[in-house]
Amino acid sequence: xxxxxxxxxxxxxxxxxxxxxxxxxxxxxxxxxxxxxxxxxxxxxxxxxxxxxxxxxxxxxxxxxxxxxxxxxxxxxxxxxxxxxxxxxxxxxxxxxxxxxxxxxxxxxxxxxxxxxxxxxxxxxxxxxxx
Numbered sequence: 001x002x003x004x005x006x007x008x009x010x011x012x013x014x015x016x017x018x019x020x021x022x023x024x025x026x027x028x029x030x031x032x033x034x035x036x037x038x039x040x041x042x043x044x045x046x047x048x049x050x051x052x053x054x055x056x057x058x059x060x061x062x063x064x065x066x067x068x069x070x071x072x073x074x075x076x077x078x079x080x081x082x083x084x085x086x087x088x089x090x091x092x093x094x095x096x097x098x099x100x101x102x103x104x105x106x107x108x109x110x111x112x113x114x115x116x117x118x119x120x121x122x123x124x125x126x127x128x129x130x131x
Contacts (some may be wrong), residue, residue: 005120013046031101041106048079049113056121083110
């Protein structure tokens with residue numbers, strides 16, 4: 001990962017974390033979200049996104065152009081399945097206190113990280129195509 005993806009990933013992670021900390025009172029009082037779950041989800045998604053990006057980058061270096069598309073789809077699907085597994089664990093552990101807003105915010109984080117990763121992979125593929 002010689003490009004600046006990790007730096008930008010850190011910026012996205014810090015921005016989401018800062019937004020969570022700034023809105024912590026409102027999130028807890030009006031929505032009743034579980035703050036530690038959201039912070040853990042943010043960390044997990046950042047790590048999963050880093051792994052997913054590296055898989056997509058390796059797919060770009062393959063001779064077959066379809067390998068890149070398969071790698072990106074597989075990485076995105078794997079990230080989605082890991083998110084679903086995390087949500088299932090959260091629901092199983094907190095059956096009595098499941099908060100829908102926490103789940104929806106977690107899926108919003110998934111969307112943000114996935115769009116971020118896809119944009120960076122697209123830009124990287126365009127740079128490789130030009131050279």
